[in-house]
Amino acid sequence: MPGWLMQLDYSQIVTQILGFLIVLWIMKRFAWKPVLGMLEDRKKRVQSELQDVERRKLDMEKLRQQYEDKLKSIDAEARARLQEAVRNAQKVASEIKEEARADVKEMLGRARDEIERDRAQALVELRNDVVNIAVRASEKILRETLDAEKHRKMIGDFIKGLDQVDADFKRS
Numbered sequence: 103m104p105g106w107l108m109q110l111d112y113s114q115i116v117t118q119i120l121g122f123l124i125v126l127w128i129m130k131r132f133a134w135k136p137v138l139g140m141l142e143d144r145k146k147r148v149q150s151e152l153q154d155v156e157r158r159k160l161d162m163e164k165l166r167q168q169y170e171d172k173l174k175s176i177d178a179e180a181r182a183r184l185q186e187a188v189r190n191a192q193k194v195a196s197e198i199k200e201e202a203r204a205d206v207k208e209m210l211g212r213a214r215d216e217i218e219r220d221r222a223q224a225l226v227e228l229r230n231d232v233v234n235i236a237v238r239a240s241e242k243i244l245r246e247t248l249d250a251e252k253h254r255k256m257i258g259d260f261i262k263g264l265d266q267v268d269a270d271f272k273r274s
Contacts, residue, residue: 229264233257 240256 229261232264233260236260 237253237257
């Protein structure tokens with residue numbers, strides 16, 4: 103046998119083995135359960151946090167989808183409002199055109215009425231001028247002064263002739 107084996111103190115070895123087994127048993131009895139419990143609690147907490155992260159990830163995905171849907175609906179609403187504004191603008195433009203047409207018709211009617219009044223006034227003035235010219239011409243030709251009755255009759259006949267000329271003028 104080798105020499106170092108002889109120098110071993112077997113009682114000390116047995117005592118250390120027994121002490122180790124006692125410490126192992128105490129550790130198992132009092133320390134392993136709490137350590138294993140802590141490890142199990144930590145494992146559960148990690149799993150819970152992972153589930154929470156997954157749940158939040160799903161919630162974020164739902165929120166992102168809702169956000170995209172909301173953006174789409176806002177975009178669609180904006181397009182609808184834009185189309186409505188275009189329709190309203192076209193309607194207003196149409197109303198303005200119709201108003202302008204009505205105003206033009208009204209102005210043309212007033213202009214025609216005014217032209218007709220001016221024409222009638224011009225005809226009256228022309229008749230008066232023609233009557234005056236005719237009276238002067240007839241006085242010069244006849245070199246006599248007509249009495250008031252003859253004068254009226256001559257003017258009346260002349261006006262009747264002018265009415266006929268006016269009626270012919272209006273037809274053409």
